[in-house]
Amino acid sequence: MAGLWFEEFKDGMVFNHEWSRTITETDNHWFSLLTMNVQPLHIDAHYAAKSEWGKPLVNSLFTLGLLIGMSVNDTTFGTTLANLGMKEVNFPKPLFPGDSVKVRTTVLSKRESKSRPNEGIVNFFHEMTNQDGLVVATCERAALMRKRPAAAA
Secondary structure, three states: OOOOOHHHOOOOOEEEEEEEEEOOHHHHHHHHHHOOOOOHHHHOHHHHHOOOOOOOOOOHHHHHHHHHHOOHHHHOOOOEEEEEEEEEEEOOOOOOOOOEEEEEEEEEEEEEOOOOOOEEEEEEEEEEEEOOOOEEEEEEEEEEEEOOOHHHO
16 A cells, blocks of 8 residues: 555554564664664673663664654655654663564644645554563654645545
8 A cells, every 4th residue: 555645544544564573683783783782781691691671672762763664655655755853752661682573553633734735744542462462662753744646536
């Protein structure tokens, strides 16, 4: 399904995204090292084994990127112009390599842009759960969305 136009979003709409994804150790290492986050809790199994977790933690910024990325196909693919901001980002439970995740998105609100007549702002709430149904990440996101072009109506 391609992304939706601004007009197609309704307050309270819920998307249970079909994608699921198992996070690998390689995902965690590569993302951490590519972003120069050398926190040993993410990249050093022996160090992490001595932590309260007993094993490496998934990098939280990878988790955030995956949380939003897994929502794109159903919501904003080809119809968004920009992310305007993210707030209330939370990681209530740890996420580990080997965990499988799913994402649900709820439309919190939308409004027409005051300065851009062909666009509007949609506020989303994204929630990620692991294979046990535990919430591992949440965030609110504002996206600048295209309105349906006259030719597409």
